[in-house]
Each structure stands twice: as C-alpha cells, then as structure tokens.
Amino acid sequence: MSSAIVSTPIKKVTTFSFAQMKQNGEKISMLTSYDYSLARIVDEAGIDAILVGDSASNVMAGWETTLPITLDQMIYHGASVARAVKRALIVVDLPFGTYQGNSKQALSSAIRIMKETGADAIKIEGGEEILESVQRILSAGIPIMGHLGLTPQSIHKFGTYTVRAREEAEANKLVRDAHLLEEAGCFSVVLEKIPASLAERVAKELTIPVIGIGAGSGVDGQVLVLHDMLGITNGFSPRFLRRYMHLYEDISAAVSSYVADVKSSDFPNDKEQY
Ligand code: KIV
16 A cells, blocks of 8 residues: 555636636635735635735835835735745735836836746736726736725825725726726726725626725625734724734734843743753
8 A cells, every 4th residue: 555645736726716706606815915924824824815915015114105115126025925825816016106107117017027926917006097008918918906996006196095986976987997907808806995885886797806905795805904904003993904813912012021031031941042
C-alpha cells in the first residue's frame, strides 16, 4: 500500500467563479489586504476575493486621502499579497493619476500591475468618463472591476464622504454607468456608499456581480477594509461598518504589558533565554 499523502488541490477563485457565484445566488466575500502576513490569514480563512485597495494610502501610509499613493507603491503591496495568496481572486486598484484621461497610460499602468504583482484583475473608479481607458485595458485581456458611487479618488470633487446618488440625476447616471461598464466587459462592479434600494436595483439589472460597501444587502457580495473590520483603525464608525474585533485596544494592551515587563526585568525570564 502506498504511503503517499494525497492533498486536495486548492481551487483558485477566478473571474469565471465570480460569474458562477452570481448565477448560483452565492454571496461573494471580499476584504482588503496590503501585506503578506495578513493576506495569508485572510486567504486561508476562506475569503473569495482580496482587494489590494488604494485605501493602503490611508491605512498603511497614514495619508488623509487615497490620492498620494503611487503605482510603484501599489505594485509593492500587490506583489506582497500575491506571494501569500493561494485561493482568493486578487484585485489591485489602479491609483489616482495612472488611468484618468489617457487610455494609453491606463493600459501601461494596468500591464505593470499584472506583470509585476501576479494579481488576477485591476479595479478602477468611474463610469463614462473613463470608458476609453476601460475598453483599452480590457482589449489587452486584463479583467476589470469597476467602482461607482462614492469614489474616494474624486473626494476633492465631492468635498465630503457622505452617501452618494441620493438625488435622481446622480442615481440615473450611476445606473447608466453600471450598464456601460458591464457592456464594455467588466467582470464585476463595486458600489460604495449609496442607498440600498439603488444598489439592489443595479444588482438586479446587471448580470455581472455587484459588490457593495455601504450599499446594503441586496447586492451580490460585500467588501470591507480589513483594518476597519478588525478594529485596528479607530475613530471611524460609519453605519455600514461591522467591527469583528477591537484590535486597537488589544494591541495597545499587549504593547503596554510588554513595556511594563521590560521595565521591570520580568521579560525575558529564565526560560526565554539561551
Ligand atoms: O481602496 C479600497 O479599499 C476600496 C474599497 C473601499 C472598495 O476601494
């Protein structure tokens, strides 16, 4: 009898699996990650998709907005995550200034992400105004996740992070943009911070999966910023955020204990040295 260990191969989530999940009515789970260590935990815990979001600009680098993060920095985060992930679909954000208004630049930014990170897809913000960039990137065979509603790269245009598309004109444009992205060939769309009824309507009208953040329960999946749901970030409590842990307090208590142990010569003890 052979003693070979047979391990079940991990089935990678693909853009095709995304489409199947929508068809089967299976909700899609997505979280952000920006580094190897946390991405590995998130992947092994069974998440469907990991977004290497440009929220790294806020969460990892401490900037007020997502605008300062560069393409090189997104590639650094994307490659770190890709080295950890075996199963989840990896989507990397194209950062501000690398695709708007110039579709050739958009394509070369997307190609750098795909070549230098090992990601499966890219995400970009906007609808009609970036359609040429969307089409050019898709023509190179690079899958795109769209992003409509509150698009943080346009924060200086909006002036506020409040709920978008409450007014009829903005809601109608969002629905039109969602259809344009689907018709262009995007495999999925994120809707951020819009009324739940509008998000549900878009999810019903589109055949591609709609992933929500602050967009209610009537969509095909949910995404949250990992550091928010783990409670590492604090002083930020939007209604849509469910905190599954309170790590800010836990880490702070652990660090205080370590400081006290070092000061009192309690650490290291006899068993913790050679
Ligand atoms: O960058 C990000 O984390 C995002 C999510 C908020 C969707 O775009």
